[in-house]
Amino acid sequence: MSVSSGAKRKEGGIGETGRVIFHALIIAVLIRTLLVQPFNIPSGSMKATLLVGDYLFVSKYSYGYTHFSIPFSPPLFSGRIFGSQPERGDVVVFRLPSDTTTDYIKRVIGLPGDKIQVIDGVVNINGQPIKREKVDDFVEVEEGVRGQPVKRWKETLPNGVSYYTLDLVDNGPADNTQVYTVPPGEYFMMGDNRDNSTDSRFSQVGPVPFENLIGKAQLIFFSVYEGERAWEIWRWPFSVRWSRLFTVVR
Template identity: 60%
Template sequence: MSVAEKTRKKSGGLGETVSVIVQALILALIIRTFLFQPFSIPSGSMRPTLLEGDYLFVTKWAYGYSRHSLPFSPPIFSGRIWDSEPERGDVVVFKLPQDTSFDYIKRVIGLPGDRIQMREGQLYINDEAVPREKVGEINNPDITEVNRPVEVWRETLPNGVTYDTLDLTKNGIGDETREFRVPEGHYFMMGDNRDNSTDSRFTVGFVP
């Protein structure tokens, strides 16, 4: 084999390697943008359902696509395409409305047009108390983040979705709120760790 042939063979091998890497990166970008995205739970606001540091894969097509679904959010279209509406009880990842560089994960509690309020730690939707029952206590700091027993309450939303919530503090700041009226095209989000969740009761507000 001549020197020129050896050089061409080495160049071809390097070119093929680069091509495979580029194709793999493009495929990974397509999957992450349109299909699935790995997500690490950033805080304890969804305890006991999800713990800080848990990893999960988020489906990107569940509610359709907006321009914010694309890298750098190019203004190539408005609204959403192939969209479907979130349902009560869905656990969703969303961009913080005030700063889209932050991802939040919460549970959908209020739909457009709903009236949401907390009264003495009880959730009300459209002036109706959401049924809940105490199912026990957790005395495990790895789950509750506190060194004492914490009450666990099971809520059942109007559509039948059930989930457990933590009651870290009696008469906590989020246990008594004004009535929130969810505007059209927006949703009311809450964390399952009711006394340790920055959500629609506070600075997060309504989520489009």
């Protein structure tokens, strides 16, 4: 039985659509693996640098590639390919050492071999306190509602990188710590919201192996107020933090 030209065109159209979708998926996987990957911020541990509801691009090429760079993280190889060391002060997405299915985002404070200690809320690196100066309080405004002012500090690391941290309470649970010696090939991570961050100061995280680094946070491409849903387009005039769009992560 012969097939009509209309049926042939229909079959050809379906096949072409399938090929286009397949190629698009391959390109998307390659971009996500080799170039950039989008992440969203679900918690306030990096306030005020990153807010709940921020969506950002993370560069996968910044530190090279591990099996964690690949979707679903198949254990195809160990170590890093084209590895490049992070710099002190980078904001990094990494896999939690105790649960490699979970992504965390923190700031690199300690490099391999460093001795890190927090004394009265001040980070000390190799026995020297980093520069820390009080600045204007941080006040979060969500959909017209002003939050309580929170003490904010400007910190400057030994390599000159500066950023802001929040101080929710005096004498917080990790404002005074033991001396941590960062093992070879690992990094000491801290959240900018110092009293609301589970990071390398705590055993749940600890120092982070180089292999667990996913990439460097680069750009906030979208942001909605906490509790809003990015897919609710009809609410964008009120739910989007327009001033945060396309801002560089520092």
